[in-house]
Amino acid sequence: MTTPARSAQIAQTTPTGAAIAEKVAQAYDFGEVRSCELLRRSFNHVYGLQFADGRHAVARLSADRPRGAPNIGYETALLVHLKVRGVPVAGALAARDGAHAVAMDLPEGERPLILFEHLDGDVPGDVLPDVEATGRGLALLHEAAQDYHGPASRYGLELPDLLHASLERLHAAPTMTDALRPEFSAIARALEARIAAMPALTRVHGHGDCHGMNNFVTEGLDGVRVASFFDFDDAGPGWLAYDLCVYLWAMHPRTVDGSLDATSLARWRSYLAGYRSARPLPSADVDAVAAFMAVRQFWLMGEHAGRIAVWGTQSMPTSWLRTQVKMLTAWAELRTPE
Template identity: 60%
Template sequence: MFALNAQSIAQTTPTGEAIAQAVMSGWALGTVKHCVLMRRGFNQVYELHFDNGRRAIARLSAERPRGEPNIAYEAALLLHLQARRIPLAAPLSTKDGAFSLFLDLPEGPRALMLFEFLPGDPPGESLVDIEATGRGLAQLHTAAQDYAGPASRYALEVPNLLDASLQRMLAAPTVDEPLAREFSALARDLHDRFATLPGLTRVHCHGDCHGSNNFMTDGPDGSRVAAFFDFDDTGPGLLAYELSVYLWVLLPRSLEMPASAAVLERWRRYLAGYTTVRAVPEADMAAIAPCLALRQFWIMGEYAGRIPVWGTQAMPTHWLRKQAPLMRAWIDLPTREGLSA
């Protein structure tokens, strides 16, 4: 038998039973009768059912390429928003008043957080729900304006989204020298583009509002209401980036496939919902298209940082060769005029 040391373990996956035991030890919420792994992605997410009928969601933070989890800022921002009646999955405090419990795992300590369970379904293709999502995000941004809690570890700005991501990509074994030159040139062009866009609006961003991190329900007046969750990527940053995330999900991943009329209508309705609450200055609208490329750089940097866990085929070379041309096409996308005509 060959023994591995802790430094040889990339990431373990605790069972639902193990998470249930940790929750009953750290939180005074009663007996967990059922706990199951829901999703293994950037983090590991579990659903819990308690004997008293309560449900909750546990998130076990995985090692992120960026560094430590942003727990103090995330929890404080969520409580700030909750106090201003923004519908969301609020964090649940432990017995000692903290918002995380660290589990001693083979690869090292990892933070476990617990959140309220949200009912409902994602907005999907419903135009009414998509518009309500945009409206809800604008209300969230407005409510966060006077946040004065702990500072964020991370900002959703060019240095973190682009520069740090590029460095992780350049270290990936599937990025060869031609790709390294191509991505580096594109990064320089993006820097030049953002240099022409001064005075962009900053907000406290959700960070990952792509249409599957909010659930829809009916409000007291019958209107559709968006409730938000999964603030793991939250932070202060560019409004244009925050808005670009939804469009980034909608757009085809091929230059040969133009966006359909249905996709364009979803984007229009999303913006329409947002702008019923908050105006989007022209400079920020102009920045949405280059922010699509920032988002793609960020996701590739996240994949590159997870190669020890996900493997090299999470970002194979043949896939990477398609990304720079796609991002260059996105940079000049007319996000207001062309998509709202």
């Protein structure tokens, strides 16, 4: 699907549920759309649909990310591969013409709309058997993706996309100051040197955003809890330590002297135990997790910096950037808890 030149006057529009329902009815053979509602407006727009026959689906209206165009070819092919291997994921549903994405014409230009399978289940939260199931499910996902040979990913879970590009966007942000730029650069250089000094680390096709809110857990036939995954928008090839760090990063306090409480430590240990129950986990990869938490924070700042046209400058005020310098400096001393 080719994308025409985008309007310089419109950053990003939010179509109504009715507009999405109309497009789905035109492009897909699922019959009448009974209801369609906006679930979330974040990196993309996500909608929940119910059809007249009772079926449910989730539609994602993708947007250009700060990194560039959506990674649809890789994402949808990886989902097909994982489903064939028996991994429970929300696969992309084919449109009437067989494509996994259809173009929706909007004031800013064409944006791809994808329809995904609906998943049921519980959010893992702090329920330890469900957290363990999440870790085990991620390990099974990594194992099943080892022999993926489909379309290449546009992006990688590697330093060029996660750290270097994020730092460039951060430097260009209107709320950045001349005093803060060299401080962020020094932190990034030290972080890169820390990672370069590590022993060889494991690489995987990673989910990229496994923070505990992009999977559900259900009861398996044998009574064992089973995790199913969705939202592979950030998936890509890269370091296992980065894919693991996202869960710990999501729990860790965003303060200079923050540390995990007992509940969070128990969750992290259950997560690792679940992973190890399904796939070997080298100690070098676990040790590297703490450093990649800082990489993940740079990624988040880069996402904010690259979305100021949509989210506004108040999404990353200068005061927040000063706090990030202090926090990331403290995080240089972090070690992965076990």
